Amino acid sequence: MGLYDYMFGDQEEVDAAPKPETMYGFTSEGLDQEAQKYAELVQIPETTWKDVGNVALDFTPIIGDIKGGYETVQMIGDELDKEDPNWYLIGAMGGLGAAATIIGLVPGAGDAAAKAIMAGARSMADGAGKVADALPKYDPNTLGSMGGNMFSGSTPAVKQTEEVFGSNQGPALEPNLPPEIGPNRRVDTRLPAAVSKDDTLQTGAMVSDGDALMSGNKNMGDNFAMMAENYPGLKNLWSEDVAETGANYTNRMKDNIISLYDMSDKLGIAEDSAKWYQGANRIANGLSDRFGIGPEKASGVLAVMSPQKDWFQNVALGERLIKHHTELGPNAPWTQAMDDITTTVPVSRKKQGNTSFQDKKNGLVLDRIKGKNWGELETPMEKAMWLRAYDEAHFGKAHREISPEGDILGYSLNNSGAQTPLVHQGFGAIAKAVRILEGDGTLAAISPELGGNHKVRNFFNNIFTPDSPYDVTVDTHQIAAGLMRPLGSGAVEVQHGLNGANIKGNPARWSNDGKADSGMAGNYGLYFDATTEAAQLRGVLPREMQSISWEQLRTLFPQTLKNNKQFVASTEAIWRMVDDKQLTADGARNMIIAEAEKLGAGGAPSWKSYVGNRRDIGIATAGLVGAAGIATADEANMEEDGFASIPR
Numbered sequence: 001m002g003l004y005d006y007m008f009g010d011q012e013e014v015d016a017a018p019k020p021e022t023m024y025g026f027t028s029e030g031l032d033q034e035a036q037k038y039a040e041l042v043q044i045p046e047t048t049w050k051d052v053g054n055v056a057l058d059f060t061p062i063i064g065d066i067k068g069g070y071e072t073v074q075m076i077g078d079e080l081d082k083e084d085p086n087w088y089l090i091g092a093m094g095g096l097g098a099a100a101t102i103i104g105l106v107p108g109a110g111d112a113a114a115k116a117i118m119a120g121a122r123s124m125a126d127g128a129g130k131v132a133d134a135l136p137k138y139d140p141n142t143l144g145s146m147g148g149n150m151f152s153g154s155t156p157a158v159k160q161t162e163e164v165f166g167s168n169q170g171p172a173l174e175p176n177l178p179p180e181i182g183p184n185r186r187v188d189t190r191l192p193a194a195v196s197k198d199d200t201l202q203t204g205a206m207v208s209d210g211d212a213l214m215s216g217n218k219n220m221g222d223n224f225a226m227m228a229e230n231y232p233g234l235k236n237l238w239s240e241d242v243a244e245t246g247a248n249y250t251n252r253m254k255d256n257i258i259s260l261y262d263m264s265d266k267l268g269i270a271e272d273s274a275k276w277y278q279g280a281n282r283i284a285n286g287l288s289d290r291f292g293i294g295p296e297k298a299s300g301v302l303a304v305m306s307p308q309k310d311w312f313q314n315v316a317l318g319e320r321l322i323k324h325h326t327e328l329g330p331n332a333p334w335t336q337a338m339d340d341i342t343t344t345v346p347v348s349r350k351k352q353g354n355t356s357f358q359d360k361k362n363g364l365v366l367d368r369i370k371g372k373n374w375g376e377l378e379t380p381m382e383k384a385m386w387l388r389a390y391d392e393a394h395f396g397k398a399h400r401e402i403s404p405e406g407d408i409l410g411y412s413l414n415n416s417g418a419q420t421p422l423v424h425q426g427f428g429a430i431a432k433a434v435r436i437l438e439g440d441g442t443l444a445a446i447s448p449e450l451g452g453n454h455k456v457r458n459f460f461n462n463i464f465t466p467d468s469p470y471d472v473t474v475d476t477h478q479i480a481a482g483l484m485r486p487l488g489s490g491a492v493e494v495q496h497g498l499n500g501a502n503i504k505g506n507p508a509r510w511s512n513d514g515k516a517d518s519g520m521a522g523n524y525g526l527y528f529d530a531t532t533e534a535a536q537l538r539g540v541l542p543r544e545m546q547s548i549s550w551e552q553l554r555t556l557f558p559q560t561l562k563n564n565k566q567f568v569a570s571t572e573a574i575w576r577m578v579d580d581k582q583l584t585a586d587g588a589r590n591m592i593i594a595e596a597e598k599l600g601a602g603g604a605p606s607w608k609s610y611v612g613n614r615r616d617i618g619i620a621t622a623g624l625v626g627a628a629g630i631a632t633a634d635e636a637n638m639e640e641d642g643f644a645s646i647p648r
Contacts, residue, residue: 087117088117090117091117184204184443185204185464185465185468186204186443186461186464186465186468186470186471187204187443187446187447187450187457187460187461188204188205188206188447188457188519189206189207189208189454189457189458189461189471190206190207190208190212190454190457190518190519190520191452191519192206192516192517192518192519193516193517193519204443206519207470207471207528208454208457208458208519208520208524208525208528209525209528209529209532210246210250210525210526210528210529211525212518212519212520212525213518213520213523213524213525213526214242214243214246214525215518216514216515216517216518216519216520217511217512217513217514217515217518217520218513218514219511219513219514220242220246221240221242222511223510223511223523224238224242224245224246224249225238226508226509226510227249227496227523228245229508230492230507230508231483231493232485232571232572232573232575232576232578232579233252233483233484233575233576233578233579233585233588234249234252234579235579236578236579236581237249237252246526249526250526250529250530250533251530251533252585253482253483253526253527253530254529254530254531254533254534254537255585255589256481256482256483256484256530256585256589257481257482257530257531257534257545257549258534258537258538259484259589259593260481260484260548260549260552260553260556261534261538261545261548261549261552263552263556263593263602264548264549264551264552267552267603267604268604269548269551269552269604269605269608270548272403272404272405272608273404273547273548273550273551273552274404274540274544274547274548275404275405275547276311276404276547276550276551277462277463277466277543277544277547278404278405278406278466279402279403279404279405279406279407280302280311280406280462280463280466281295281299281406281463281464281466282405282406282618283298283302283315283402283406283617283618284298284299284302284463284464285298285618286406286616286617286618286619287301287318287319287322287617287618288618289618290617290618290619291322291323291326291327292326293322293326293437293441294441295464296441296442296443296446296464297436297437297439297441297446298318298322299460299463299464300433300436300446300449300450300460301318301321301322301433301436301437302314302315302318302459302463303450303456303457303459303460303463304429304432304433304436304449304450304451304456305317305318305321305425305429305430305433306456306459307425307429307453307455307456308489309423309425311402312399312400312401312402312412312420313399313412313422313423315399315402315617316399316400316422317422317424317425318433319617320391320395321387321391321430321433321434321437322437324387324390324391325383325387325434325437326437328374328390329374329375330373330374330375330376331373331374331375332373332374332375332390333373333374334369334370334371334372334373334386335390335393335394337393337394338386338389338390338393338394339370340393341355341389341392341393342355342357342358342366342370342389343355343357343358356427357385357389362385362427365381365382365385365427366385368382369382369385369386372386374386380431380432380434380435380438381427381428381431383431383434384427384428384430384431384433384434385427385430387430387434388424388425388427388430391424392424397419397421397422398411398412398419398422399411399412399420399422400412401606401607401610402607403607403610403614404547404551404607406616406617407614407615407616408614408615408616408617409607409610409612409614410610410612410613413606415560432449432450432451433449435449436449446460452519452521453498453499453521454474454498454499454520454521454522454524454528455473455474455475455498455524458471458472458473458474459473459475462543466543467541468543469532469541469542470542471542471543472527472528472531472532472542472543472546473543473546474497474498474524474527474528474531474546475498475550476488476489476491476494476498477550477553477554478527478531478546478549478550478553479493479494479497479498479527480494480553480557481549481550481552481553482497482526482527482530482531484571484575484588484589484592485557485568485571485572485575485592486557486561486562486564486567486568486571487557487562488562490503492506492508495522496508496510496522496523497522497523497524497526497527498522498524499521499522499524500512500515500521500522500523501522510522510523531545531546531549532545534549551605554605555601555602555603555604555605556593556596556601556602557596557601558601560599560601561596561599561601564599567595567596567599570595571592571595574588574591574592574595575588
């Protein structure tokens with residue numbers, strides 16, 4: 001129950017609702033007092049557009065581009081007086097600062113209207129303060145004297161809202177989505193068995209949220225009890241009411257994520273960190289234009305090459321693969337260097353006594369491709385192995401950092417100042433990328449290659465359609481953000497979050513009961529909802545909240561701290577103090593942040609202070625080798641204007 005409903009809703013519902021320990025700084029008793037005070041001061045049935053408009057006026061006194069001689073309050077009022085108000089327009093006129101208050105002051109603003117108000121407000125912010133820039137299909141020639149007829153076409157405002165945001169409660173979508181968000185711009189992020197059997201794997205309507213999780217898994221009570229027992233900090237949030245427990249867990253995760261957002265905001269990083277997926281989209285489009293493959297394929301390659309890779313390596317591997325696949329001619333030969341790299345056992349694999357190319361069935365594939373030209377290869381797996389051997393043999397391991405906006409920066413360096421080595425993706429993932437590149441480029445063809453993991457499918461949508469509000473990329477870092485702990489990819493909490501996998505011998509067991517019907521695996525939906533709700537509270541898109549908290553988490557808990565057993569143990573101990581009611585959640589977060597900062601973490605990321613040359617990945621500048629760092633070992637040390645140059 002929201003603050004507005006709590007204060008002004010039906011009394012029986014208010015009495016029955018669980019009382020939070022605190023809300024916006026109020027205790028339960030204090031909130032009751034505030035509710036009574038507001039009830040005496042505000043008569044909801046008599047709330048008018050003037051109340052709403054005056055709030056907006058405080059934040060946005062002038063709307064110069066469409067004002068037409070009327071005050072903002074008058075324009076919002078005129079729209080609210082209509083039988084079918086344009087909620088998107090109202091949000092755009094009010095702006096982000098007033099959006100939440102407008103939603104609260106308008107009793108008739110349902111879920112779809114609220115989403116439209118927030119979307120309009122957000123578009124207003126992104127449009128440099130001009131309402132005309134925030135409005136879709138805006139035609140100034142149709143603007144009436146009272147601000148009506150803002151949109152070209154005759155689609156009613158409510159229908160516009162439903163088409164964009166869906167008419168259902170929560171983030172669920174309807175199948176008949178517009179091109180901006182629908183099946184040709186978005187894949188399903190969960191795959192019920194009935195859909196996967198069809199092998200279309202996409203309707204563009206299904207999301208991997210908490211509702212899908214809770215409705216599909218019949219063992220959520222046991223799952224939540226397991227989390228309370230094994231996840232430090234959640235013990236006192238469990239109750240016999242499954243829905244209440246889910247809400248409690250989500251709220252704790254939301255508060256943890258918001259604390260990282262606020263930390264980022266204070267450091268002056270949030271505004272830039274919000275651009276990560278806009279930058280990713282720019283990179284995908286740049287690769288598309290540069291190699292002529294289409295943005296769908298470029299986004300798909302980046303998505304399938306992402307597991308267990310940071311973004312810098314992800315982009316470098318994607319660029320290398322696309323470049324080799326599209327530029328190698330059929331006569332490109334298997335070389336002695338490729339033979340050496342596939343048979344020389346590296347130090348890290350001395351115990352296995354072989355290379356990854358020789359493992360199990362891989363050895364059979366290697367025997368088939370040795371000595372063959374690129375044009376003689378037949379299967380995606382053969383091509384995947386050949387391409388990796390080619391890259392490892394002839395190109396260095398250097399790769400470059402990337403800014404949130406998608407600029408290619410300097411080489412990625414470790415703490416000692418040496419270049420961070422690139423670690424290649426597995427053959428199976430590369431084979432998926434090959435199939436994407438050789439497919440027809442439709443989402444129906446790309447979707448099966450994305451697999452069933454929620455993370456990869458959400459990641460594709462975030463890259464390809466970054467303005468969709470229905471996708472949240474939950475990876476290892478975002479799970480760590482939700483729990484405010486320095487978790488690595490092998491942590492049981494991460495395995496539960498990504499796919500519900502259980503670690504052998506660990507007593508913390510997750511049940512994926514109901515996955516066939518819902519398509520939901522693990523507790524991904526909790527982190528999805530936590531991130532989405534945090535975004536609503538701060539007036540940003542879910543993908544922006546995710547990238548901001550993700551970036552701040554990476555700086556707060558770098559790999560060095562994740563490997564620091566003492567620090568890991570101390571964070572668990574701090575959250576156990578919360579379980580023992582010796583510490584509040586706010587106190588725990590403050591202590592953990594302070595401990596991390598003592599160890600030198602929590603500052604700004606390296607891209608924030610970068611002052612060197614920048615490059616667009618979509619431009620293959622003559623004399624430069626690989627925007628993301630394609631360079632031979634010799635070339636990696638040869639710099640020309642900050643980039644590796646081709647030796648003459």
